[in-house]
Amino acid sequence: MSQSEPSSSAPASDAHLREDTLTSEAVYRGHFLELRRDRVALPDGREATREYVVHPGAVMIVAILPDGRLVMERQFRYPVRQTMIEFPAGKLDAGEGGLACAQRELLEETGYRAGRWAKAGVMHPVIGYATEVIEVWFADDLSLGERHLDEGEFLDVFTATQQELEDWMRDGQLTDAKTVVGMMWLLQWRAGRWPLQWQTV
Known part of the structure; x- marks a missing residue:
């Protein structure tokens, strides 16, 4: 045929x-x-x-410091038995909106609050076997306070440049799919191709 x-x-x-x-x-x-x-x-x-x-859904935050560096996390992910480099992220609570979740997760995991937010888009990371949808948010005008990790949650917070993240992606050190997608949005936005609609909160 x-x-x-x-x-x-x-x-x-x-x-x-x-x-x-x-x-x-x-x-x-x-x-x-x-x-x-x-x-x-x-x-x-x-x-x-x-x-x-x-899956209840989740958010991921591309948080940008005044000098252009990005707020990152290192966290051990049990299913793959590896410590992964990631943008801050977390799952939605029942009835919680994406922006509220992004604000909560950024503060809880990193201690940062953001004065401006922009929703970039959504991604379906594992369409073959899960309903998960991740909203991609950008945040800037950051101020640092105290983080409040969930019980049993352990992660390091650090900052990195865009070039460092690009190099780690190329070399296979950064393989988390949602973070790779976040980098794609960041590169397109910084190149002036994909505008963001910022809101002050």
Whole structure:
């Protein structure tokens, strides 16, 4: 069977790709994650199983100091058994908006408050097996106070230049996907290609 040529633009409808849920069950419910197993109807009429993690959503903050350096964290991530270099981030509490979460997480993890905020966009980091959506926020006009880590949370806060982060990405020292996406936004914004709508809070 021959294949058609790829389209040069997105089709008007995605009905020929959609999968419809037939049944859904919770396999496991943890402290904040839930694992579900669904039976779905495929576009060709057959059925298949889909397993995925339900995540409450999260935010990530690209916090910029007056000299242009960026507020960063080093944290041990148990699933990959590595200490990772990351932009500050955290999950949404129930009913919490993205900006409120970003303000809370930046203060709790780093001790910084920001006088200006801008929402850059959203990202879906693991579309193959999780519902997680991360809002990307920028923050500047920073003032340093006291941080308030959650119980059982251990992380180092440090600052780095854009060039240092670029070098670490190139050399494989910075591999966290959300931080890589944050760097992409930062580079595009600083190049004048992707403007941000700042708000004073």
